[in-house]
C-alpha cells in the first residue's frame with residue numbers, strides 16, 4: 001500500500017489528524033470537515049462533505065484540520081470570525097492565509113517539533129509529510145490549552 005502523503009496532480013488526499021494529538025487539546029464541540037467514513041472522530045458533532053461544513057453555522061469549541069489546497073483559507077477565515085477553536089495546518093508562514101487570518105488574528109501558535117504523520121481514511125498512519133505543522137489557537141482559553149497541552153514544539157503567543 002502506498003502510504004505517502006505527497007500531493008499528486010488531480011489527487012485529493014484525506015489527511016486525518018492523529019487522534020492521540022487531538023486528545024491532548026481537550027474536548028471539542030464541532031469538527032466542521034470530517035470524512036464521511038471516519039475511522040475516528042475528534043468532536044461531539046461532525047460535518048462532512050454531505051453537509052458542506054463551510055456553509056453551515058459553526059458552534060462551540062471547534063477543531064479544524066481543513067481540506068488542503070485551494071480554498072483552505074476560507075476555512076481559516078471562518079474560524080477566525082468564529083473565534084473559538086484550534087486549527088491544524090502546515091506551517092506555510094509566508095502565505096496570504098497566514099497574513100490575512102493568522103498573524104494578526106490568532107491568539108497563539110504551537111510549532112510542532114518533527115513532522116506529524118497523518119492518517120488515511122483506512123485508519124492506517126501515513127509516512128512523513130513534506131512540511132512541518134502548526135496548531136493555531138483562536139480565543140484566550142484555546143491559547144492556554146495549546147500552551148499547556150504537552151505536545152512537543154515551540155509555543156508562541158500572538159496577543
Ligand SMILES: C[S@@+](CC[C@H](N)C(=O)[O-])C[C@H]1O[C@@H](n2cnc3c(N)ncnc32)[C@H](O)[C@@H]1O
Nearest residue numbers: 015016017033034035048049052053065066067
Ligand atoms: C484534512 S482532512 C481532515 C479530516 C478531519 N477533520 C481530521 O482532522 O482528521 C479534511 C476533510 O475535509 C472534508 N471536507 C472537504 N470539503 C468539505 C466540506 N465542504 N464540508 C465538510 N467536509 C469537507 C474531507 O472529506 C476531509 O475528510
